Amino acid sequence: MVAQRLALGLLTLFIVSLIIFLxxxxxxxxxxxxxxxxxxxxxxxxxxxxxxxxxxxPYIRYFxxxxxxxxxxxxxxxxxxREIAELIGGRLxxxxxxxxxxxxxxxxxxxxxxxxxxxxxxxxxxRCINVVTLxxxxxxxxxxxxxxxxxxxxxxxxxxxxxxxxxxxxxxxxVYRTALPxxxxxxxxIAHMMRMTRAAIxxxxxxxxxxxxxxxxxxxxxxxxxxALPNALAxxxxxxxxxxxxxxxxxxxxxxxxxxxxxxxxxxDSVSKRDLPVVQASSLxxxxxxxxxxxxxxxxxxxxxxxxxxxx
Amino acid sequence: xxxxxxxERLLAQGKISRREFMGRAITLxxxxxxxxxxxSKIVNAATPKQGGHFRIGIGHGSTTDSLDPATFEDxxxxxxxxGLRGHLTEVDTDGKLIPDLSEGWEASDDAxxxxxxxxxxxxxxxxxxxxxxxxxxxxxxxxxxxxxxAAKALLDAITEIKADGKDTVVFGLKEGNADFPFIxxxxxxxxxxxxxxxxxxxxxxxxxxxxxxSYEPGVRTTLKRNPNYYxxxxxxxxxxxxxxxxxxxxxxxxxxxxxxxxxxRVDLKTAHLLKRNQNVRIEETSGTAHYTFAMRTDTxxxxxxxxxLALKLAVDRxxxxxxxxxxxxxxxxxxxxxxxxxxxxxxxxQRKYDPEKAKWHLKKAGLDSLSVxxxxxxxxxxxxxxAAVLYKxxxxxxxxxxxxxxxxxxxxxxxxxxxxxxxxxxxxGRPTEDWMFSTAYDAGAPWNDTFWxxxxxxxxLIEARAELDDAKRRAMYVEMQSIxxxxxxxxxxxxxxxxxxxxxxxxxxxxAANLGLxxxxxxxxxxxx
Numbered sequence: 159m160v161a162q163r164l165a166l167g168l169l170t171l172f173i174v175s176l177i178i179f180l181x182x183x184x185x186x187x188x189x190x191x192x193x194x195x196x197x198x199x200x201x202x203x204x205x206x207x208x209x210x211x212x213x214x215x216p217y218i219r220y221f222x223x224x225x226x227x228x229x230x231x232x233x234x235x236x237x238x239x240r241e242i243a244e245l246i247g248g249r250l251x252x253x254x255x256x257x258x259x260x261x262x263x264x265x266x267x268x269x270x271x272x273x274x275x276x277x278x279x280x281x282x283x284x285r286c287i288n289v290v291t292l293x294x295x296x297x298x299x300x301x302x303x304x305x306x307x308x309x310x311x312x313x314x315x316x317x318x319x320x321x322x323x324x325x326x327x328x329x330x331x332x333v334y335r336t337a338l339p340x341x342x343x344x345x346x347x348i349a350h351m352m353r354m355t356r357a358a359i360x361x362x363x364x365x366x367x368x369x370x371x372x373x374x375x376x377x378x379x380x381x382x383x384x385x386a387l388p389n390a391l392a393x394x395x396x397x398x399x400x401x402x403x404x405x406x407x408x409x410x411x412x413x414x415x416x417x418x419x420x421x422x423x424x425x426x427d428s429v430s431k432r433d434l435p436v437v438q439a440s441s442l443x444x445x446x447x448x449x450x451x452x453x454x455x456x457x458x459x460x461x462x463x464x465x466x467x468x469x470x
Numbered sequence: 471x472x473x474x475x476x477x478e479r480l481l482a483q484g485k486i487s488r489r490e491f492m493g494r495a496i497t498l499x500x501x502x503x504x505x506x507x508x509x510s511k512i513v514n515a516a517t518p519k520q521g522g523h524f525r526i527g528i529g530h531g532s533t534t535d536s537l538d539p540a541t542f543e544d545x546x547x548x549x550x551x552x553g554l555r556g557h558l559t560e561v562d563t564d565g566k567l568i569p570d571l572s573e574g575w576e577a578s579d580d581a582x583x584x585x586x587x588x589x590x591x592x593x594x595x596x597x598x599x600x601x602x603x604x605x606x607x608x609x610x611x612x613x614x615x616x617x618x619x620a621a622k623a624l625l626d627a628i629t630e631i632k633a634d635g636k637d638t639v640v641f642g643l644k645e646g647n648a649d650f651p652f653i654x655x656x657x658x659x660x661x662x663x664x665x666x667x668x669x670x671x672x673x674x675x676x677x678x679x680x681x682x683x684s685y686e687p688g689v690r691t692t693l694k695r696n697p698n699y700y701x702x703x704x705x706x707x708x709x710x711x712x713x714x715x716x717x718x719x720x721x722x723x724x725x726x727x728x729x730x731x732x733x734x735r736v737d738l739k740t741a742h743l744l745k746r747n748q749n750v751r752i753e754e755t756s757g758t759a760h761y762t763f764a765m766r767t768d769t770x771x772x773x774x775x776x777x778x779l780a781l782k783l784a785v786d787r788x789x790x791x792x793x794x795x796x797x798x799x800x801x802x803x804x805x806x807x808x809x810x811x812x813x814x815x816x817x818x819x820q821r822k823y824d825p826e827k828a829k830w831h832l833k834k835a836g837l838d839s840l841s842v843x844x845x846x847x848x849x850x851x852x853x854x855x856x857a858a859v860l861y862k863x864x865x866x867x868x869x870x871x872x873x874x875x876x877x878x879x880x881x882x883x884x885x886x887x888x889x890x891x892x893x894x895x896x897x898x899g900r901p902t903e904d905w906m907f908s909t910a911y912d913a914g915a916p917w918n919d920t921f922w923x924x925x926x927x928x929x930x931l932i933e934a935r936a937e938l939d940d941a942k943r944r945a946m947y948v949e950m951q952s953i954x955x956x957x958x959x960x961x962x963x964x965x966x967x968x969x970x971x972x973x974x975x976x977x978x979x980x981x982a983a984n985l986g987l988x989x990x991x992x993x994x995x996x997x998x999x
Contacts, residue, residue: 187881190618193534195543196883196896197620199916206618237534238541238687245533248686304719311727319723320527320715320730324690417527417715417724419689427533427688430880436533 160453167449174445175227175438179220182434188212189236189432210236223435233435235428242439246424248325250443253420256336257405260343265398268348272355272394277382279360291349303342303415310338321418339416343409347401354397358390392459399455407444518977522998524707526987527721529735531714533688538671539660540612540619545734545986548657550691550712553993555660555676558586558605559651561901561989563982565810567652571600571661571677581646581936586654588637592700594663595681596673602633607664611671621658623916624909646936648943649902657990679705679994688714693993706997725750725971732972732996734987738796744971752971756800757983758808758899758906760965761851763844763861767959768921769891771842775957776835781842782821783828784865787963793860794853798969802962805954806897806906809965810983813903813947818955828868841871845886849879850894857963858894888919895919899965901984903947904935911954920959927953975999 190206191198207213211222226233232242271291275284294302311319321336359382362368371381410422421440428436460466531546542551560570569575572586592600609631612619627650630642643650653659662669662676674682679701680693691712699705713730715721718737724730726747736744736752745752765772765781772778787801800809803821807814832840846858855876862872877886877893886893900906909915912931913923927950934946954960968986972978978996982989988996 185880186878187884191881191884193541193543194618194620196887196917197543198884199623201615202618202620202622205616209616209618235534238536238538240687307723312723315727318729319727320713320720322690322713322729324684324686414717415720417713417717417720419686423688424533431532431534433534 160457163453163456167446167453170449171442171445175224175442176220178438178441179216179223179434182429182432182437183216185429185432187432189434192431193237212236219434223438227438232439235433235436237428237431237433237436242435245436246421246439246443249419249421249424252323252418253406253409253422255332256339256343256409256418256420257402259333259336259340260347260405261402263340264344264348264401265351267344268351268398269355269394271348272352273359273382273387275352275356276359276363276386277378279356284356287352291352294345295347295349299342299346299409299411300415302345303338303412306338306342306345307415310341319416321416323419336416336418339409339412339418342412342416343405347404351394351397351401355390355394358393359386362386362389388462391462395458395462396455399451399458403448403451406447518703518706518979518997519999520706520708520997522707524710524732524976524993524996524998525713525730526710526992527713527715527724527730527733529716529718529721529733531688531716535687536671537674537682537685539658539662540617540621540671542657543620545990546712546714548985548990549987549993550685550693551657551660552678552989552991553680553693553710553712554674554678554682555662556592556678557656557660558654561652561655561982561984563980563989563995565812565901565982565984567655567901570655571605572654575651577648577650577938581648581650581938582643584641584643584650585634586639586641586651588639589700590637592677593698594677595675595696596663598663600661600663600677601636602639604664604669605639605661606631606633607667607669608661609659611662611669612658619658621656624653624656624658645932647904648936648938649904652902652905655901657985680710683709690714701994705994707993710993712993722971725973728973731976731998732970732987732992734968734970736969736971738798738969741796741798741969749974750971751974751976752969753978753981754798754970755968755981755983755986755988756808756965757810757968757985758806758897758901758965759968760802760806760808760897760899760962761794761854761857762802762806762895762897763858763961763963764887764893764895764919765959765961766888766891766921767923771835771837771840772891772959774835776831777837777840778959779956780828780831780835780840780868780870781865782961783824783831784868784870785861785961785963786823786864787821788823789864790857790860791964794857795964795966799964799966802964803951803955804958804960804962805951806899806910806960806962807903807947807951808899811901811903811906813944815948815951817948818952821955823864825864825868828865828870832869839869839871841873842892843873843875843890845875845877845890845893847877847879847882847886847894849882850887851896851966854894854896888917898985903950904931907931907950907954908935911958922957922959924953924957927957972996 190203194202234241235245271287275287278284307319310317317337318335321339323332323335368381368385371385410426413420413422425440528546528549530544535547539551542548556571558570558572560568562568571589573589575584575586577584594600612621612625627643628641629644632640634640662671679696679699681696683692683694685691694709695705721733725733741752744750765778767773782804791799791801801820803818844858846854848854858874862874865872887895910917910919913928930946930950934943937943970987975998976996977999
């Protein structure tokens with residue numbers, strides 16, 4: 159079944175690449191005009207196109223790119239001739255680092271807060287945590303980011319306001335410099351996971367087997383953690399995975415505010431300059447992230463459900 | 471206290487004498503002894519000191535940038551480029567041209583043949599000695615049929631370029647050009663080591679004050695001081711780091727929290743708030759950069775000069791300056807020559823907002839009212855759409871209806887500029903009159919965005935270009951400014967200042983205004999106190 163899903167994934171990637179290609183083609187202007195900007199003259203634009211093969215018909219350029227891709231060659235950036243693999247490598251590592259960092263904080267926190275909210279349903283704590291997380295998800299990301307900068311960087315001066323990271327930084331130095339973006343992302347994703355955990359558990363609390371546990375005289379916390387939670391895991395895992403995917407692909411605004419060199423900024427730059435091979439490569443990475451994470455979510459959901467794990 | 475600070479800065483920048491400083495400090499209540507001690511301290515601070523790691527945040531920079539100077543477009547690569555590489559000539563802090571990698575130059579009598587003597591014994595960062603072959607290769611890098619260079623049109627006038635021995639380069643031009651050495655200071659025409667038929671731009675090797683350590687396009691460039699730099703009184707920082715920080719709020723935060731030492735392009739809307747910060751200083755230079763509204767004079771109704779004059783009179787420049795630039799600029803007079811240019815025509819009266827006179831011109835054109843489209847996008851210049859809407863309000867009083875069309879930012883320069891009949895345009899300006907006029911006002915220029923053709927103007931342009939007599943040149947350029955003002959297709963409402971900021975511990979001498987950030991040479995001109 160996993161193999162079938164992977165094959166479908168490949169088909170999806172192919173379609174994604176086609177859509178991206180057509181989308182970028184539809185945008186006004188091309189790379190030569192975008193790079194030369196106001197300084198473009200017809201001769202220099204023509205020379206640019208000749209050199210990079212931009213004067214070829216679109217379908218030929220697409221198949222040239224596809225052919226290279228199938229041989230494992232992502233090609234070179236049209237704008238500055240750098241190897242795309244090299245260009246993307248460092249950026250991808252940065253993006254994954256930040257995503258993982260935010261996930262390590264937000265996932266356990268969200269699940270724990272959700273369980274507590276279910277445990278103390280309708281209490282003052284429950285109301286409070288709902289208001290706080292819903293507020294933080296309702297504000298746009300850049301606003302949350304600016305507030306954090308104002309408080310923790312400008313006023314108190316604990317964390318740097320920009321995440322100036324480079325390859326030669328030590329691990330802890332990197333953790334320190336990316337603390338603010340990780341916190342901003344945590345605030346943005348926590349509400350969704352927390353509320354899903356709470357809702358999934360509360361949903362189960364009305365079922366007969368929980369009533370049975372109650373009648374046995376078990377403590378509320380034991381009922382929730384040992385009896386309700388395992389059955390609520392499937393929906394929780396799905397929501398967590400969606401948020402993980404978001405942490406990888408959707409953080410461009412946070413990257414810009416904190417000047418963090420991740421994939422998002424690379425994609426934005428490349429789209430605005432119509433650097434198609436880089437756009438394609440980044441988009442495919444994003445698509446692969448979604449496909450793999452969705453697959454993981456499904457596999458994990460099955461594993462947490464004995465009925466699906468051992469079908470008759 | 472503020473006055474005192476200002477006074478200190480004036481002295482540090484050499485704008486007032488020590489004597490004057492003492493006098494004024496005492497008027498402000500300082501004792502004789504205090505004023506004297508202060509003066510020596512400041513003058514000492516004004517003597518450059520070596521050392522420190524300089525970090526600057528620049529509001530440009532993209533992952534698609536490259537070290538090839540043919541592709542340099544914005545302040546980010548200009549700033550890095552001026553750190554890495556030298557040029558034949560340099561625009562100094564007064565706007566005058568001084569030798570850089572050349573020791574001097576001379577022209578033939580018709581100014582069509584230029585001989586540059588190169589500075590001897592200058593080494594590239596890789597140890598190779600710079601010679602005439604490198605200069606020839608570096609200039610040819612921008613020429614030829616397959617050139618993708620933004621400087622190609624600029625160098626079209628060169629018919630021949632050859633090395634005469636190791637230390638002399640001779641340029642032959644199509645026609646005389648007295649300002650040719652100025653062109654050699656352009657940021658595109660950097661001198662790089664020759665390699666094969668071309669140059670080695672990939673490694674970033676140059677003769678500049680800083681050596682490239684690492685380069686990550688759109689993120690950061692790190693550089694270290696070149697110990698063999700031939701300019702002894704320049705390049706004071708031990709190392710430098712140039713960061714691309716596109717978001718202006720992020721840039722400002724980084725500066726106020728001390729993550730960076732300087733930044734360009736201060737947000738004009740919040741500049742007054744930033745000024746309150748004691749650790750930060752706002753700097754402003756007024757150069758040649760200007761905003762225009764270019765009309766296609768080959769398209770009705772703009773082919774009628776009475777209509778053009780009516781539109782030039784129908785805009786309240788002062789209001790645009792105050793609202794779009796928040797006063798950080800100067801009024802334009804419908805020609806592209808700025809106050810820092812040598813032959814700026816200060817004698818021309820400033821054109822003012824006059825709806826009645828605009829109506830009169832419309833009547834002369836045989837029109838009771840006028841309705842025109844104005845295309846604008848913030849890609850033209852920040853606030854272009856706002857400026858267009860204000861223009862519309864102003865023009866309404868003169869019976870002119872302007873339909874403001876908001877164009878997409880993407881592809882603005884290829885799909886709107888020089889295509890639509892009337893649109894907003896940005897010009898960084900040029901250090902010389904001839905350069906500016908022959909780039910965008912000459913009838914045959916590729917960027918003649920008004921499609922304007924004035925025989926008298928074009929004749930003067932060629933004559934003035936080859937004229938070596940200063941007084942005669944001045945008279946010609948003044949006449950040309952007046953022709954553009956009264957006949958040209960361009961509305962120039964204002965010249966924008968370069969507004970940037972640095973932390974109090976960054977020091978500088980008098981600053982150049984030809985580009986932002988001290989001619990984009992802050993890296994080699996500034997130092998830490």
